[in-house]
Amino acid sequence: MKAKSGDFVFPGDSLAVIEEFVPAEGTYEEKGKIKSLFVGEVARDEKNKRIKVISKTETPPILKEGVVVIGEVIEVKGQRALVRIHHVKGSSRAPVTSFVGAVHISQATNGYLSKLTEAFRIGDIVEARVSRLVGLTGIDLQTTQKSLGVIKAMCTRCRHFMKKVGKDEVICPNCGNREKRKLSTDYRLK
Numbered sequence: 001m002k003a004k005s006g007d008f009v010f011p012g013d014s015l016a017v018i019e020e021f022v023p024a025e026g027t028y029e030e031k032g033k034i035k036s037l038f039v040g041e042v043a044r045d046e047k048n049k050r051i052k053v054i055s056k057t058e059t060p061p062i063l064k065e066g067v068v069v070i071g072e073v074i075e076v077k078g079q080r081a082l083v084r085i086h087h088v089k090g091s092s093r094a095p096v097t098s099f100v101g102a103v104h105i106s107q108a109t110n111g112y113l114s115k116l117t118e119a120f121r122i123g124d125i126v127e128a129r130v131s132r133l134v135g136l137t138g139i140d141l142q143t144t145q146k147s148l149g150v151i152k153a154m155c156t157r158c159r160h161f162m163k164k165v166g167k168d169e170v171i172c173p174n175c176g177n178r179e180k181r182k183l184s185t186d187y188r189l190k
Contacts, residue, residue, distance in 0.1 A: 002015075002016060003015040003016065003042040003044070003051070004042065004044065005042055005043055005044045006041060006042065007041070007042040008039075008040075008041060008042075009036040009039070009040065009041075009042055009053060010036065010039055011035075011036055011037060011038055011039065011096075012035055012036065013035060013036045014033050014034070014035055015027060015033075015034045015035060015036060015042060015051050015053070016033075016034045016044075016051050017032055017033055017034065018032050018033070018034060019032075020049070021034055021044070021049050021050060021051040022048075022049055022050045022051070023050075023051065023052075024045075024050040024051060024052035025052045025053070025054075025062070026038060026040055026052050026053030026054065026055065026062070027051060027052055027053055028135055029135060030135050034051055036053045037053065037062065038053065038055055038096075039055065040053040040054050040055040041053065041054050061087075061088035061091035061093060061094075061095055062088075063085070063088065063095070063099060063130055063133060063139065064130065064133060065130055065131065065132065065133055066129065066130065067088055067089070067090075067129070067130050068088070068089040068090070068127055068128070068129050068130075068148070069083075069085045069086075069087065069088055069089065069101065069127070069128055069129075069130060069141070070085075070086055070087040070088075070089060070125065070126070070127050070151070071083040071084050071085040071086050071087075071101065071125070071126060071128070072084050072086065072123065072124070072125055072126075073120045073121065073122055073123065073124045073125075073126060074100070074122065075122065076116055076117055076120055076121060076122060078116070079104055079105045079116065080102045080103065080104055080105070080116070081102065081103045081108070081116055081119070081120040082100055082101070082102055083100065083101050083102070083103060083126060083128060083141060084098060084099075084100050085098070085099040085100065085101055085139070089127065099139060100137075100139070101128065101130065101139035101140065101141040102139065102140060102141060103119075103120070103126075103128060103140075103141045103142065103143055104140065105119075107131065107140070107141070107142035107143065107144060108120070108142075108143055108144070108149075108182050109143070109144060109149075109182045110144050113182075118180045118181075118182075119143075119149070119150075119180075119181060119182035120150065120181065120182065121153065121154065121156055121179070121181070122154075122156075123154035123159065124150045124152065124153050124154055124181065125150070125151050125152040125188075126143065126148075126149060126150050126151060126184075127143070127147070127148050127149065127151050127184055127186065128141035128142060128143045128148055128149075129141065129142050129143070129145070129148060143182055143184075146184070146185045147184055147185050147186060148184055149181070149182040149183050149184040150181040150182060150183050150184060150187065151184045151186055151187055151188050152187075152188045153170045153179065153181045153183070153187075155172035155174065155175065155177050155179070156177070156179065157172065157175050157177045158172060158174050158175045158177070160172055160173065160174040160175070162177075162179070164183060164187045165178070167183070168180055168181055168182060168183050169181070170183070
């Protein structure tokens with residue numbers, strides 16, 4: 001399908017192919033096709049070869065490079081921590097669908113990190129910046145800035161939220177367990 005300017009489209013509708021246009025706001029690329037991210041009207045920029053979708057209603061937040069997201073760590077394996085994204089910071093609406101991003105060990109902190117479990121554990125709530133977006137499934141996150149990282153840490157022993165006791169250290173008020181994390185300057189339990 002070749003969408004024309006003014007066409008009304010739904011999420012997932014094909015608009016053009018990547019050889020013809022560059023995907024812009026409200027679109028994403030999947031297997032060489034540019035598709036609509038939400039319900040709206042197509043706007044083609046023939047001069048700059050860009051195609052976008054303009055919503056006529058208040059839309060859910062859009063994930064794009066540079067936005068800060070809040071999510072829950074769901075898995076920590078080797079070099080990557082997977083984060084289920086629940087919210088885009090600064091938006092009053094939640095994303096329409098569930099997104100999962102990944103923080104690579106090299107993008108967790110500015111300093112050396114021998115194990116990713118020194119930065120994140122399952123159940124932690126984190127703030128992270130989207131550093132790269134490839135389609136809907138390739139979401140790379142980073143937490144290297146001081147304001148990014150764990151904002152609520154969960155104890156690995158008893159599953160209670162922990163209090164901050166040092167720059168990158170937390171303690172469980174329930175069982176006394178101490179653990180390391182890559183804490184945000186905005187950590188919620190101080």
